[in-house]
Amino acid sequence: xxxxxxxxxxxxxxxxxxxxxxxxxxxxxxxxxxxxxxxxxxxxxxxxxxxxxxxxxxxxxxxxxxxxxxxxxxxxxxxxxxxxxxxxxxxxxxxxxxxxxxxxxxxxxxxxxxxxxxxxxxxxxxxxxxxxxxxxxxxxxxxxxxxxxxxxxxxxxxxxxxxxxxxxxxxxxxxxxxxxxxxxxxxxxxxxxxxxxxxxxxxxxxxxxxxxxxxxxxxxxxxxxxxxxxxxxxxxxxxxxxxxxxxxxxxxxxxxxxxxxxxxxxxxxxxxxxxxxxxxxxxxxxxxxxxxxxxxxxxxxxxxxxxxxxxxxxxxxxxxxxxxxxxxxxxxxxxxxxxxxxxxxxxxxxxxxxxxxxxxxxxxxxxxxxxxxxxxxxxxxxxxxxxxxxxxxxxxxxxxxxxxxxxxxxxxxxxxxxxxxxxxxxxxxxxxxxxxxxxxxxxxxxxxxxxxxxxxxxxxxxxxxxxxxxxxxxxxxxxxxxxxxxxxxx
Amino acid sequence: xxxxxxxxxxxxxxxxxxxxxxxxxxxxxxxxxxxxxxxxxxxxxxxxxxxxxxxxxxxxxxxxxxxxxxxxxxxxxxxxxxxxxxxxxxxxxxxxxxxxxxxxxxxxxxxxxxxxxxxxxxxxxxxxxxxxxxxxxxxxxxxxxxxxxxxxxxxxxxxxxxxxxxxxxxxxxxxxxxxxxxxxxxxxxxxxxxxxxxxxxxxxxxxxxxxxxxxxxxxxxxxxxxxxxxxxxxxxxxxxxxxxxxxxxxxxxxxxxxxxxxxxxxxxxxxxxxxxxxxxxxxxxxxxxxxxxxxxxxxxxxxxx
Numbered sequence: 001x002x003x004x005x006x007x008x009x010x011x012x013x014x015x016x017x018x019x020x021x022x023x024x025x026x027x028x029x030x031x032x033x034x035x036x037x038x039x040x041x042x043x044x045x046x047x048x049x050x051x052x053x054x055x056x057x058x059x060x061x062x063x064x065x066x067x068x069x070x071x072x073x074x075x076x077x078x079x080x081x082x083x084x085x086x087x088x089x090x091x092x093x094x095x096x097x098x099x100x101x102x103x104x105x106x107x108x109x110x111x112x113x114x115x116x117x118x119x120x121x122x123x124x125x126x127x128x129x130x131x132x133x134x135x136x137x138x139x140x141x142x143x144x145x146x147x148x149x150x151x152x153x154x155x156x157x158x159x160x161x162x163x164x165x166x167x168x169x170x171x172x173x174x175x176x177x178x179x180x181x182x183x184x185x186x187x188x189x190x191x192x193x194x195x196x197x198x199x200x201x202x203x204x205x206x207x208x209x210x211x212x213x214x215x216x217x218x219x220x221x222x223x224x225x226x227x228x229x230x231x232x233x234x235x236x237x238x239x240x241x242x243x244x245x246x247x248x249x250x251x252x253x254x255x256x257x258x259x260x261x262x263x264x265x266x267x268x269x270x271x272x273x274x275x276x277x278x279x280x281x282x283x284x285x286x287x288x289x290x291x292x293x294x295x296x297x298x299x300x301x302x303x304x305x306x307x308x309x310x311x312x313x314x315x316x317x318x319x320x321x322x323x324x325x326x327x328x329x330x331x332x333x334x335x336x337x338x339x340x341x342x343x344x345x346x347x348x349x350x351x352x353x354x355x356x357x358x359x360x361x362x363x364x365x366x367x368x369x370x371x372x373x374x375x376x377x378x379x380x381x382x383x384x385x386x387x388x389x390x391x392x393x394x395x396x397x398x399x400x401x402x403x404x405x406x407x408x409x410x411x412x413x414x415x416x417x418x419x420x421x422x423x424x425x426x427x428x429x430x431x432x433x434x435x436x437x438x439x440x441x442x443x444x445x446x447x448x449x450x451x452x453x454x455x456x457x458x459x460x461x462x463x464x465x466x467x468x469x470x471x472x473x474x475x476x477x478x479x480x481x482x483x484x485x486x487x488x489x490x
Numbered sequence: 491x492x493x494x495x496x497x498x499x500x501x502x503x504x505x506x507x508x509x510x511x512x513x514x515x516x517x518x519x520x521x522x523x524x525x526x527x528x529x530x531x532x533x534x535x536x537x538x539x540x541x542x543x544x545x546x547x548x549x550x551x552x553x554x555x556x557x558x559x560x561x562x563x564x565x566x567x568x569x570x571x572x573x574x575x576x577x578x579x580x581x582x583x584x585x586x587x588x589x590x591x592x593x594x595x596x597x598x599x600x601x602x603x604x605x606x607x608x609x610x611x612x613x614x615x616x617x618x619x620x621x622x623x624x625x626x627x628x629x630x631x632x633x634x635x636x637x638x639x640x641x642x643x644x645x646x647x648x649x650x651x652x653x654x655x656x657x658x659x660x661x662x663x664x665x666x667x668x669x670x671x672x673x674x675x676x677x678x679x680x681x682x683x684x685x686x687x688x689x690x691x692x693x694x695x696x697x698x699x700x701x702x703x704x705x706x707x708x709x710x711x712x713x714x715x716x717x718x719x720x721x722x723x724x725x726x727x728x729x730x731x732x733x734x735x736x737x738x739x740x741x742x743x744x745x746x747x748x749x750x751x752x753x754x755x756x757x758x759x760x761x762x763x764x765x766x767x768x769x770x771x772x773x774x775x776x777x778x779x780x781x782x783x784x785x786x787x788x789x790x791x792x793x794x795x
Binding site for chain 2: 036037046250256265466
């Protein structure tokens with residue numbers, strides 16, 4: 001590595017800064033990383049993990065040191081070294097040349113190196129373009145605009161691929177299950193996007209409406225013999241009326257109070273489901289929920305006399321995967337419906353009012369928009385889509401219990417919306433693929449999934465508070481001249 | 491009557507724990523106007539550091555209970571306040587002038603991160619310790635044979651809490667740091683113009699909030715004898731409810747709210763149903779926000795355009 005001629009900051013300064021960071025990291029890690037409480041027969045005993053502790057601290061010290069060197073004008077060599085290390089690590093992860101112990105620290109090393117490489121790259125770009133601090137924003141905005149444009153162009157292909165997926169040769173049970181899971185979260189994300197992205201109301205209890213939908217379908221179909229399509233609008237309507245009931249008293253509140261109250265409501269509904277055993281069967285949940293039929297035709301190998309099963313109607317052999325295909329198409333239809341509805345309603349006065357409210361509530365009030373009613377519609381519509389998704393969840397699983405509807409689920413849906421970029425439809429799809437599809441494939445990373453969720457939520461908020469792919473197209477341009485390339489008018 | 495008295499004692503004990511956590515919420519809200527969602531997890535980390543200190547003391551052979559308690563208190567406060575500082579530095583400082591939702595989302599991310607961090611490092615199972623201080627005073631016995639029991643541990647908890655809160659209130663009212671803090675709360679820009687180091691003040695606010703939460707975590711561990719990585723979620727929400735009930739931004743309000751929430755929870759469980767005791771807390775939160783958004787002791791908050 002060629003030594004630099006001159007650093008833009010004194011070496012002693014840099015070392016001191018990194019040493020302070022290292023010391024803080026040591027203080028943070030000493031109790032929780034350095035010691036481990038291990039359960040033994042009757043009590044817990046303490047074990048030490050000092051090598052791991054020192055490695056973690058050294059890692060943070062090195063990372064900070066490298067970042068400081070980047071800032072002092074060494075971005076290029078550092079990017080090359082760390083980038084090469086990350087690539088080698090990935091190659092090794094797949095090919096297993098060297099086996100490494102300490103799974104977590106090993107992964108952390110990779111993460112640190114990647115973060116440093118990315119940061120160095122960003123710094124290089126910024127220097128090359130002589131961008132200022134505001135330039136950070138412009139660059140993110142450019143990426144968002146490019147992705148949104150690209151999405152518009154390749155959107156039809158993605159849709160076509162989604163429709164054709166069951167006919168692909170690789171569409172086995174597992175792929176279809178992942179597809180269904182991803183689409184469910186895409187739909188939930190799009191539904192929540194109406195509330196969070198468009199209307200700017202932070203809803204931390206979204207999963208409550210999902211639960212209402214699921215339990216509505218389960219009870220309607222088991223108790224009153226409704227089929228899926230009959231129960232679906234009722235479930236959506238019930239969820240929407242819950243949204244109105246819960247939203248009406250609290251929507252006067254300011255953003256962060258609203259968030260906590262919705263969280264409280266979400267937990268309340270879960271606790272009621274858990275304790276109202278007469279209706280919901282409590283913690284044991286409801287099982288044997290009817291599976292959907294194909295226009296009245298069941299998916300069974302041997303249907304009762306007088307009823308045609310699906311495989312007989314199509315003249316093919318019976319296969320259990322046919323039902324999975326059908327479930328996949330149902331959720332695809334529901335998701336597309338959600339998206340279409342959202343895109344259309346954005347152009348209506350009510351949609352415009354949502355976005356205006358998000359930007360400035362006081363100005364809206366001055367213009368004669370009733371904030372409570374406007375927010376309430378957003379809340380109810382978001383809740384309705386959650387109700388639809390909940391019904392689908394119940395019919396797909398065949399079993400529901402309050403455990404499926406905890407706060408973590410709300411947080412995951414929120415993470416999808418936030419990471420994708422609030423208000424961006426394509427962002428939700430990308431985020432759902434990354435957050436749901438990814439961990440489904442890499443089962444061994446399951447333990448780190450929520451950790452990474454949390455870290456990503458913090459990181460993205462710090463880097464781009466409006467969300468990764470958020471991009472606001474001006475709805476009205478005052479002159480015919482388009483805004484400068486990639487930079488929408490402010 | 492005896493049953494009522496017993497519940498009162500239990501309620502005050504629980505309420506002082508909530509009050510300690512609520513102070514952290516209320517101080518941060520007062521200065522930054524944000525709900526520090528990760529505060530409940532700071533409390534949980536305080537509890538875990540207490541467990542670890544307890545075990546280390548056991549290894550070192552310390553058996554004198556008062557010394558052990560003071561050691562645990564100091565260690566928990568010291569290490570947890572570093573966590574409080576780091577959370578603010580990493581997650582919130584960059585977002586100080588951002589829109590209202592960004593810091594809250596960052597705080598939720600922080601909370602998820604901390605929970606899973608502790609779960610990964612220390613395991614998902616409950617951590618139970620042997621009781622350090624047993625026994626108590628029997629105050630009175632009813633005709634039906636019900637005895638009102640005041641545990642030594644409960645006395646310690648209430649005394650420690652009261653002492654800390656008094657010291658804390660004194661600090662806010664009398665010291666230069668307290669004055670700087672109140673100045674930042676009223677007008678951050680003006681305070682900066684007058685030479686107050688705003689970053690430092692905010693950092694110290696988080697440090698103090700975390701130290702008090704650490705005490706709450708330790709007290710929780712001593713009182714219940716058990717802690718797990720998820721305990722911060724519910725306790726945090728209840729403490730937030732306490733802060734809102736007392737009036738967000740008001741320190742006496744947080745203490746009062748904490749006591750009330752503790753009493754309500756204990757009495758609800760004692761006289762109505764244990765199953766719905768958390769529903770009662772959330773119900774109170776909703777009712778307070780609807781009918782008296784400023785809380786019991788809070789100042790109405792005027793939005794400037």
